[in-house]
Amino acid sequence: MIIVGVDGSRAGLEAAGWAATEAALRRTPLTVAHAVPRWVCEALSHRYADVARWMRDEANSVLVAARDRALRERPAIVVETTLLPGDPRTALIKAAEQAELLVVGGHGIGGVRGLLVGSVAHGVAAHARTNVVVVGERPATPRGEIVAGTDGSPHGLRALDFAFTEAELREVRLRVVQAWAWPRPGGFVPADPENEQHTLQQLQDLLAERQERHPNVDVVPEVVHGHPIEVLKEAAEGADLLVVGSRGHGQLAGMLLGSISQALLHHSPCPLAVVRA
Known part of the structure; x- marks a missing residue:
């Protein structure tokens, strides 16, 4: 139901x-x-x-x-x-x-x-x-894609499971986005191609098992250097659905809604799914 x-x-x-x-x-x-x-x-x-x-x-x-x-x-x-x-x-x-x-x-x-x-x-x-x-916002002409944000945390993995299921039900592409950035005073660590490639390989390894369970889903892994909120907002422009976990790394115990999902509640450019652990 x-x-x-x-x-x-x-x-x-x-x-x-x-x-x-x-x-x-x-x-x-x-x-x-x-x-x-x-x-x-x-x-x-x-x-x-x-x-x-x-x-x-x-x-x-x-x-x-x-x-x-x-x-x-x-x-x-x-x-x-x-x-x-x-x-x-x-x-x-x-x-x-x-x-x-x-x-x-x-x-x-x-x-x-x-x-x-x-x-x-x-x-x-x-x-x-x-x-x-x-x-909230519903794109006038959705591009036939679901976007999922992940950070490798258990909550992010449940969000991935949800996103794969949704993509399979809707017969659309799934774009899995991981924001690649390390904060420091005054901004973020500059992009490093070697670290970016390593992060992309980890993401592909994370997706491999789920792709086996959902062989009909076209999956696009993407590692983007930048703040997770801005990265996901841009990636979800025109998407059918944006999927995030309820909490990620660095959140306080007992807080169901992490800072990323909370911010996207206010700024997501398409319907937003908040997935529980």
């Missing part, structure tokens, strides 16, 4: 459309979810019963619009709708505990295009225990 959280915004509808395609590829049902304050779901006899009834009607309209968008994208999938009580971040995280994937829009009601990612998207990406896809 895939769950997509919607809120009545355009971003939510875009997320529903993206999730519908993913559900069709995985041959799994799609649940469209919308959260409302808990008191709205309580008995109709309380003091604000009329307000609660009106809010439920509005919430159902949001669900119907998102369901219709999903079915326009992929008419053959099974779509269910559900109303979740409570804070949308907490409610979606709990609802998605057994899901294959949790999908949300990058900006919610009142979000400003090009600025910070919505609080719900950031909250679920940081704390959900399942894999999360944040659908």
Whole structure:
């Protein structure tokens, strides 16, 4: 099952459309979810019963619009709708505990295009225990490629597994990018061809086993000298999906969302998958 959280915004509808395609590829049902304050779901006899009834009607309209968008994208999938009580971040995280994937829009009601990612998207990406896809920008004409960032950490390896599976499902090329840079005061260590070649060989060795398991996936390993955030942003321009791990090297224990994935939540030029360990 895939769950997509919607809120009545355009971003939510875009997320529903993206999730519908993913559900069709995985041959799994799609649940469209919308959260409302808990008191709205309580008995109709309380003091604000009329307000609660009106809010439920509005919430159902949001669900119907998102369901219709999903079915326009992929008419053959099974779509269910559900109303979740409570804070949308907490409610979606709990609802998605057994899901294959949790999908949300990058900006919610009142979000400003090009600025910070919505609080719900950031909250679920940081704390959900399942894999999360944040659908912000969607290229008008995707180039038929998935980009995965890796740093050799266990979290990065899980992201690679996810990326290979996605590339195989979508029948597109997979570009695996490793940013090659060592920081020092005032900037990064200059590029060294010998070190770059060594890093590329390590990356190819890392990919060899996964290529055997996914022989139909066209894989392009790439080592780029530069800051990981800038490197991945540039590599993902026009891509179908950018895939990163939830934490990489150098992150503090207990922090689910590493600095790279957190920055890309705000700046990814295409849908972003944050893969859990």
